[in-house]
Amino acid sequence: MQEKLREHIEKIISLTDEEFSFIRAHFTIKNSKKREFLIRKGESVKHCYFVVSGLLKLVYDDESGSQHIVSFAMEDWWETDFLAFHTQTKATMSLQCLEDTDVFCLSLENYQKLCAGLPKMEHFFLKKSNSGHIGSQQRILSFLTSNAKERYDQLLKRYPSLFQRVSKTLLASYLGVSRETLSRLSS
Amino acid sequence: MQEKLREHIEKIISLTDEEFSFIRAHFTIKNSKKREFLIRKGESVKHCYFVVSGLLKLVYDDESGSQHIVSFAMEDWWETDFLAFHTQTKATMSLQCLEDTDVFCLSLENYQKLCAGLPKMEHFFLKKSNSGHIGSQQRILSFLTSNAKERYDQLLKRYPSLFQRVSKTLLASYLGVSRETLSRLSS
DNA sequence: TTTTTTGTGTGATAAATATCACAAGTACAA
DNA sequence: TTGTACTTGTGATATTTATCACACAAAAAA
DSSP states (O other): OHHHHHHHHHTTSOOOHHHHHHHHTTEEEEEEOTTOEEEOTTSBOOEEEEEEESOEEEEEEOTTSOEEEEEEEOTTOEESOHHHHHHTOBOSSEEEESSOEEEEEEEHHHHHHHHHHOHHHHHHHHHHHHHHHHHHHHHHHHHHHOOHHHHHHHHHHHOTTHHHHSOHHHHHHHHTSOHHHHHHHHO | OHHHHHHHHHTTSOOOHHHHHHHHTTEEEEEEOTTOEEEOTTSBOOEEEEEEESOEEEEEEOTTSOEEEEEEEOTTOEESOHHHHHHTOBOSSEEEESSOEEEEEEEHHHHHHHHHHOHHHHHHHHHHHHHHHHHHHHHHHHHHHOOHHHHHHHHHHHOTTHHHHSOHHHHHHHHTSOHHHHHHHOO
C-alpha cells in the first residue's frame, strides 16, 4: 500500500528512501467499507484523502433532497471537500464510499508540516492542484458546449471503467441530467 | 502598477523589498487595448497573466462557431489557458480584452525560476491554484444544482460589477444559456 | 455626419429535458 | 428463503430552453 503512494508521488518528483519515510510519517491509513462516509455534510473536515483502492463519490445534497455528484474519486486520486479542508470550515459536501476503499489520510496540520519540511512536496501539490483546476475547467466547458448526450459520450470515452462500477442513477447525477433522460440516451 | 502586484502577493505571503525586486524581475508589463488578444486559439501560450486593471474574457470557440466564456478575468486575477501554458501545447482557448487592460506577464520559464528561487512563491501559487480549483468546483455545482435563472441570480449576487461592464450576450455565454433566454429571465 | 456593426427584446415554434407513474429485474439482508 | 431496498426502462405529459425571425436602439467605424 505504501508503494502505491510512493509511486504516485514519484511520477512528479523523485524521492530518496529517507524523504519517503518522512512523507509517509505524515499520513495515516484508513480502510473503509462500502457506504461508509469519510466526510459528512455539516461536520468538520479533518483530512485530505489519497485513494489507494476503491471508489468514492463527492456529493452535494441540495435543499430539495436531491444528490449532485461533484466528483468520483478513484484509485490515485486526491479528494476532500477542499473548501472546508483549507478554510477549516464545516463540510458542505459528503464523501462516501461506493466500494470498499483504502485511503491515506493527511490532516491540514500535517499537510502544512509536510510542505514546510520538504519543499518538493509543495511543488508536488502545486502540480496536482493545477491538474485539478484544469480538469474542473474542462468539465465546465463540457457543460457550456455539450448537451446531455454529448457529455455522456465524453464521460464514457474518458472513464470507461466507471460504467462497470457505478449505477446509471449516479452517472446521471454526475452529468447533471435526470436518470430517466440518461436511460433514454444510452439506449 | 508594481504596488498592485506586491499588495496582491502580500495578501498571502509577506515580502522584503529585496524579495519583491527579485519577484518583479520575472515579470514584464503589457498594456493592451480593448479587443486585443493576449492568447489566440492555436498559437502557443507564452505567459500567465496577472490583471492589474481592465477586463478580459477567456473563450472557447466550438466547431459550429459559437463562443463559450470559460471565465472573465478582472483586476487581481491570474489568467491564461492553463492547460496549454503548463503543458506547452497550443492554445485551445483565446484570451481577449473587453476593456483596455494592463497586465503583468510571467513566462513558464520565469514561473519555474521564481518558484525555485523563492519557495514562498511556490506556496503563493499553490494557494492561488487551490482557490481556483475551489472556484471551478463551485461553478460546476451551479450547473448541477441550478437552472438558468438561478445561475443568473447567483452571478448577479457574486459579481454585481460585471453587469455594468459586459453585454448580456457575453453573460449568457458565460452562464451557458442563449441570449434570448437570458433576456427573458432578466425581465 | 452617415454607415455599419453590435446589442437587445420579443414572438412563434421546435427541441431537449424534467417530472410523475408504473412495472419488472437485481442485489442484499433478515 | 423471503422480503426489502435499490436499479432500470419506458410511457405520458409538463416545463425549460434553443432556434429562427424581426424590429429597433446603441455604439463603433468610416
